Amino acid sequence: xxxxxxxxAVTAGDANAANNTKVWHQTVTTNAAFYKDSTLADxxxxxxxGGTGDFVEKFTNTVPGQSINEVNVNFFAGGQPYxxxxxxxxxxxxxxxxxxxxxxxxxxxxxxxxxxxxNVVVADTFFVGVRQxxxxxxxxxxxxxxxxxxxxxxxxxxxxxxxxxxxASTGSAFRFSLQVKYHIPVPPNCxxxxxxxxGGNKCxxxxxxxxxxx
Numbered sequence: 001x002x003x004x005x006x007x008x009a010v011t012a013g014d015a016n017a018a019n020n021t022k023v024w025h026q027t028v029t030t031n032a033a034f035y036k037d038s039t040l041a042d043x044x045x046x047x048x049x050g051g052t053g054d055f056v057e058k059f060t061n062t063v064p065g066q067s068i069n070e071v072n073v074n075f076f077a078g079g080q081p082y083x084x085x086x087x088x089x090x091x092x093x094x095x096x097x098x099x100x101x102x103x104x105x106x107x108x109x110x111x112x113x114x115x116x117x118x119n120v121v122v123a124d125t126f127f128v129g130v131r132q133x134x135x136x137x138x139x140x141x142x143x144x145x146x147x148x149x150x151x152x153x154x155x156x157x158x159x160x161x162x163x164x165x166x167x168a169s170t171g172s173a174f175r176f177s178l179q180v181k182y183h184i185p186v187p188p189n190c191x192x193x194x195x196x197x198x199g200g201n202k203c204x205x206x207x208x209x210x211x212x213x214x
Contacts, residue, residue: 002027002038033059034179035152042177043075045139047132054085055140055158056095056129056164057176059122059207064090067119067183071128074141074177076111081134084117089125093151094164099126105133119183127182131159141177 005024014020025039035057036042046055071084081103090096100120106113132138150168153176167174 003196031182031184032179033061033182034177035175036150036177036179040143042074042076042141043144045137045141046172046174046176047080047137047139048135048157049137050135051157052132052135052159053155054129054131054159054161054162055176056085056087056127057178058089058125058127058152058154059180060125061122062124063182064124065121067121068128068180069117069119069183070178070181071115071117072181073113073115073130074180075108075110075113075139076110076141077139078139080108080132080136080142082108082138083128083131083133085122085131086122087127088123089127089192094166095127095154095156098160101131108138110139127154128178129176130178133159141175142174144173145175146173147171148175 005026006021007024008021010020025037027034027038068086073084083105084100085098085102086100087095088097088099099122099202100117102115102117106115128139130140132140134165148168148171150166153167153172153174154164155167156162
């Protein structure tokens with residue numbers, strides 16, 4: 001569900017009390033992760049003019065061997081070629097080894113673009129983003145974030161580069177409109193896969209073995 005987090009600052013003698021409160025809408029899901037406020041619209045699109053490059057944002061997970069099988073990315077305008085990329089961390093807070101790039105160029109569509117992936121195994125810290133393969137601004141959608149948080153949003157140019165720049169170091173007030181979805185294994189169907197029919201026992205694990213007890 002959605003949690004509304006309200007932060008207020010009270011200063012004695014403040015001449016403008018109208019800007020003392022900020023509300024953040026936090027959406028909690030079973031398998032999706034993202035930075036954007038789902039109650040707010042995108043305000044623009046970022047990209048390179050006259051060159052190629054990559055834009056990424058950082059994610060973390062606490063499940064060893066976790067994998068990503070779907071990414072949803074928004075574009076403020078469409079028509080430009082891009083690829084989707086996933087990088088593991090370099091161990092120092094920036095993108096390192098590229099572990100997945102979509103096999104062929106996709107074409108951006110204004111609004112939401114849902115991309116199904118093979119199960120891509122990621123490290124505990126990893127980065128996901130857009131690779132602009134053309135030389136016209138790909139218009140990767142973003143929401144405003146002032147000030148931009150440090151160590152979360154990066155870019156490199158040209159595409160495939162290994163020198164990453166933190167958006168916070170350039171004062172670029174962006175958070176990208178991108179969502180990753182973790183793979184959720186389908187539980188076994190005990191009634192279909194096990195014989196004889198359950199006689200008071202239960203299916204206990206993915207190996208489809210019986211365990212005594214109710």
